[in-house]
Amino acid sequence: MAKILIIDDEPSLRKALVLSFRGDDYDVMEADSKRTALPLIEEEEPDIVVLDLFVPDERDGFEILKASKEIKKDASVIIITAHGSTNLAVEAIKSGADDFLEKGFTMDEIKFRVRKLLEQKRLREAHSQLIEDYHRLRREVDERYNFNQFVGNSKGIRDLLNLVSRVVDDPDTTVLIQGESGTGKELIARAIHYNGSRKDHPFVVVNCATLPEHLLESELFGYEKGAFTGAIRNKPGKFEIANGGTIFIDEIGEISPKVQVELLRFTQDHTFERLGGNTPITVDVRIIAATNKKLEEEVANGRFREDLFYRLNVIPLYIPPLRVRKDDIRLLVNHIVERIDRDKGRTLRFSTDALERLEAYDWPGNVRELENVIERLAVTVAHDTITVDDLPAEIRTNSDGLDFDSFPESFRSLKDAMREYEKHIISQKLNEHHWNISEVARILGERRDTLSRKIKRYGIK
Ligand SMILES: Nc1ncnc2c1ncn2[C@@H]1O[C@H](COP(=O)(O)OP(=O)(O)OP(=O)(O)O)[C@@H](O)[C@H]1O
Ligand SMILES: [Mg+2]
Structure with a gap:
């Protein structure tokens, strides 16, 4: 009142x-x-x-x-x-x-x-509140994408960050980030954007794996009213929206030959037309592309255009998988635990044994998997110090998979043990073969649909 x-x-x-x-x-x-x-x-x-x-x-x-x-x-x-x-x-x-x-x-x-x-x-009052919120969010973004947030001190990560700092200083070079799923490709892309001179302009993400060809085209280039049924008004594409800033083209290994040609054209002079339009539009954007496929192999197999590959691969950044830089695991665990403490006020610790198991495990899902495991523990475990018994079965057992000499108490039956073995082998093969389910089914002598069902049942990701 x-x-x-x-x-x-x-x-x-x-x-x-x-x-x-x-x-x-x-x-x-x-x-x-x-x-x-x-x-x-x-x-x-x-x-x-x-x-x-x-x-x-x-x-x-x-x-x-x-x-x-x-x-x-x-x-x-x-x-x-x-x-x-x-x-x-x-x-x-x-x-x-x-x-x-x-x-x-x-x-x-x-x-x-x-x-x-x-x-x-x-x-x-509303206005000053907005300004205050803006500055707070801005600070959060700056903190979040500061390189201190990209944790790692292994040789692989130090080399990577050296290259990254050169990319940050050169706001126009195109960057190609390669690395397995969950290694932090998007995190690096954001860090490059938010630490460089383009940071006050948009960072726009396009995920090529989730969109069929025609949608991806209209997403990237936009369209004019009437370009196709359903185009009831003009719509700018992500290239226009990103003007001045950075466009992050994720899963670029998935794009069709037609879109590859269109992208190639764009990389030459940063000019394009909206679908159904004929006015050339020129924008100033930095392209950062990412993929978890081995793009050189895709080129060798004729699935990805060689000329486009060279256009994108001006500065190649490779993020090594977590299993080859196990000395980063402890740092990452601390980092994740601190974040959970900050966000949820929940302080977790790991017993020495439990930490050793985390380091022994191969982390097929890389940092994302590590994050998920710790976040789940923060919710499901009531006590503060996580011991080996709290860890998920696949991590509790030894690094090279299963320990044939023991029968852990968590297995209630022989069937349990066999399921665990099955799950382990399937997930290992999937990772070795880039989640090519048909291929893995062939290798394991399973029907494809049976294999899919098992993947789902075991929650393999
Ligand atoms: N070195 C790191 N330090 C801190 N957090 C990391 C690091 N690497 C990855 N993460 C975190 O792991 C999660 C996955 O990272 P990100 O989404 O960037 O991976 P990605 O390579 O794009 O994965 P995908 O290929 O599955 O899309 C994010 O929550 C990210 O913050
Ligand atoms: Mg990603």
Whole structure:
């Protein structure tokens, strides 16, 4: 409820104002002099002060005005003046009053002015809130994509970050990031963008694996109204949206030959046309492409254009899988645990044995898998120190898979053990063969649909 203070030495007008505002759900206070007004302003900090400048003369009026503004900067003061004293009113506005009315105004008029001042105040507050939010988010983004957030001190990661810092300083070079699933390709791409001179422009992501050819084309290049059924209005593509910034083309190994040609054209002069349009559009964007396929192999097999590969592969960045840089695992565990502590207020620790198992495991899903495992533990385990028994079965057992010499207590039956073995072999083969399910089915002598069902049942990812 807005607080309003009415100051007037003339009882009839004061009472009329008090009654009228009270009827409208304001928290109304009144004063008849400087002596009674000042303590109220001090203690109650009203949002609106309605002030008759002559209480009983304008010297007191101006003092009250000054005090109101000093005590509460965002208080609004409406001055009431005698008929024909416009000069004083102007002077009052210069001294900080927000509005003035000459005596003889109607109740509706003053109420309208009060509502307007409150609305302005609300907008001012919303505005400063927005600015504050913006700066907070900005800081969060800067922190999040700072390279300190890309954890790793193995030789492979140090070499990678050396190259990355050169890429950051050169905002126009095209970058190709290769690495298995979950190794942090997108994280590196964002870090490159947010640490370089393009950071105040958009970072736009396009995932080529999730879109069929025609949708991918219209996503990238946009379209003109009428370009195809359903194109009911013009739509800019991601290249236009990313202008000034960076476009991250994820899973580029998946794009069809037709889109490969279109991309090749784009990489030559950064010019394209919207689908169904014929005006060339030129944009200034840095391309960062990523793939978990071995793109050289795709080129050798004729599935990816060699010329496009060379266009993209100006600066090749390779993120090694976690299993070849096991010295990073401890650092990553600490990093993830700290984040969970910050976000959820949950402090986890790992026993020495448990940490050793984490380091022994091969992490086919790389850092993402490590993150998922720890996040799940944070939810499912009630005690603070994670021991070997808390770990998922595939990690509890030895690095090269299964320990044939023991029968862990967590296996309730021989069937359990066999399932575990089956799951292990399937996931190993899937990773070796880039999740080519038909190929793995052939190798293991299973039907493809049986294999798919098992993958689903075991939750292999
Ligand atoms: N070196 C690292 N330090 C900290 N966090 C990492 C690191 N590498 C990866 N992550 C985290 O792991 C998760 C997966 O990373 P990201 O999505 O960048 O991987 P990706 O290579 O794009 O995976 P995919 O190929 O499956 O899309 C993210 O939550 C990311 O923050
Ligand atoms: Mg990714």
